[in-house]
Amino acid sequence: MATAKPDLTRFAAQPGPVVAVRLGYAGLLPFVFTAVYLCFAAIPGTDLPFVETLAHATAVYGAVILSFLGGVRWGIAMAGRQRGMREFVLSVLPSLLGWGAALLPPVAAMAVLAGGFLMQAGWDQRAAIKGSLPLWYATLRRRLSMVVTVALLVAASGLLLGRVA
Template identity: 30%
Template sequence: MLRNGASRLALRSIRAPASRPSTGFRNTAPALQWATQFGSLASRRPVISQVAAMRPIQAAVMRRSAVTDAQKKAESRYSKEEIKPTPETVSATSSTHAMFSEVGVEEAPKKDADVLAGLNSDVATVKETFSLSEVPREAYYMGLAGTIPYLATSITTVFCAWEINHSTAGYGLLLSEKSATQLLHLIEPLQIGYGASILSFLGAIHWGLEWAGYGGYQGYKRYAIGVVAPAVAWSTIMMPIEAALITQFMGFVALYYVDIRATTMGWTPNWYRTYRFILTFIVGASIVLTLIGRGELPDHIPGSVDRAVVFKEGSEEKLSHDEEARAQKQKKKDAAATDDRDGEQKDDKSR
């Protein structure tokens, strides 16, 4: 009945006597008292001595005696201070603080996060790049004007492709399909030729810098830039239109990389790399725009190679047709002349 945990806990809370006297005998043997004392429940409980009970009091007294006079004066001063009520500072969150913050330290007010901070920074960078404040105004305006023909031919290519694709009964919005095709074939060599001229001109700038001695005289290294650029540029005029455009795009990008390296080494002014970035970006975008427009052309519009074959075959056919017409015309003339001579002979005989 007394083997559960509650009964044992209740028995432990009751302090048993040091010895259990026998009910039958008034005096118990010492050996029996010794065994009974150490075998009782009381012998198993920890007994706190009076010295141990006095240790907290002694520690408090020793700490009190170690307090200096300055600390005593400070405690006396603090005890006399009056705490002023400040109900205006009490709020629902005045007694709370962040988990990892310090109590009593005023935190800086949190500013609302600017969602568009990154976008505004990028826009400012783009504006600073395109402002070109260090570039001479003459070079800036003339360089931008030089990209207008290239950009115009690209826009015209896209317009002609749109007109050809949207022509109804042979007519588009402004031009007929035949007129748009002829205009497209006309501007193709213009764009390739003008791109070759620009690429050659950008390479020739390094010859001028070498002659002027800007950044020192570099010799063959800088002259080679002005030689390789036109060699690559003018070889594109013998390529098909798509291959020529892609080659010129790679040439402009490669020359831009060379110009950046030259600026880093001090061969060109510091503003030249930014200036070249603007020109390369416009020309590269124009080339991509042209390729997109040409990719939308219908299949029945021949390319440059196909047009050469068609022109050659058409010329031969037209030449043979002209020769046949000329031969037939000569036969008719000979037949007419023969008839005239026969008529004259008959007249003579009748006389």
């Protein structure tokens, strides 16, 4: 017997638990702060401290968050909502991608992480459509992933512009 697919028109209408939503948005602060800081650091004549340290810290933070998202998917697989070997194997890929990205120079790391966040967001959307993730989670992840991706790309651009200037 086939299960009914969720009503996707309700994606935005389903608020998640307040604490999850607040913590999710709070997790954006390091990404957004870094993007702004590195853009200001790229302005000719500015000499802001800690640019390389902050860029590396952002790549590491992005790797940790991407790994966390893979852990969420591991938990879904353990809970039995998607219990195939494929789900367990795929759930470790964000951690491996994040780890590899953290070993790269910051600009490359940020680009790889941006791609990883986009792929994870797409995976979450498909899982919500199939009914293995709550709609509120997919909505939250989509919003957060878009901000994270833009912030990482802006931060990488700031680093590149700062080196050229």
